[in-house]
Amino acid sequence: MAFGSVAHYEVMYYDPPYFLILAAFASCLAFGSAFSGVLGQFFQSRERDPQPLIAPYLGIVASAILLVGAGLQVFGIFGVTGYIVAVFFVGLLAGIVWYNLLREYT
Template sequence: MYPDPPYVLMIAGFLSAIAAGSAFNTSLQQATQAWAKNPEAGSLEDIRGLSLQLPYVGICLGVWVTLAAGIQIFGFSAPPSFAISAVLTVLMAWLVWRQLGVILGQLQRGGSKALDLDGF
């Protein structure tokens, strides 16, 4: 009666998000290390350019596909599951990107001691 759930699609989305996350990690580390060597070159918040945006979009697309496939496992059809996961992914992506800007701003103003979570 119902088609098989898209387990392969869920695994493919997850693996693509992991691969894009690895690229994002590398790009972010390189950008922050370059800024640490020459802080006068620009603002740390300005490093969120295309070199970070492209892998971040890859992460978001992988998460979107994984969420949609996960929702389909519970019996929803493809269009509603992709719509629901799109809303969730866009909201989550915006919040994480905004928080990245806040953290980079704190790092620029106070150095690594500004991010000390043990002080709380």
Template sequence: MSYYEPPYFLLVAGLLIGVACGASFEAVLKQSVQAWAKNRSTRNLANLQGRALFIPFLGICIGICLFLGSGMTIFGFPLSLAFGIAFPLTLLIGALVWWQLGKILMQLQQGGSKALDLDVY
């Protein structure tokens, strides 16, 4: 009989990876949008979704996948099933968030910050 120990380390590591990459993502996004707003260059805001922004976003997705998979394992799911659910779920949500970010950046470019004023609604 083997004793199975839940992956608490992976749970905490996934959370820390997600938070650290999230802070980096926020800083890069703010810096890029502020640089675009200063220059109002012809450069498309959707082009800000380059490597500098994608790498922290990928880190967030990896952290979320680790957190979800290890969290389900802690609650009794087998490791393969837990990460079999966590990986596609993270991939789908990550793709939807990345797509939505592109749409928001296009709205910002077309209508300025007034286009994103959610208090009006």
């Protein structure tokens, strides 16, 4: 293979997953809207069962992990490393928020 071939160009210049960033952002907005509606019902009910909050919250967390992991690839953290960092930070923040939500309102 010659130095200026197409295969060398593809390896040398990596395109970040811009579509994945947009899809994850749209998914975050959709799950956030669902979580907002369920959270409003949660605060209006007397028993305050956190079970209906789990699915939209996990959707937000999964979308945020994809968004941060793909966003890190824009800045040059390629491959699985960006997603490992995203799982760590988003998972840590999501755990803290979920703990405080349950501690404060149940």
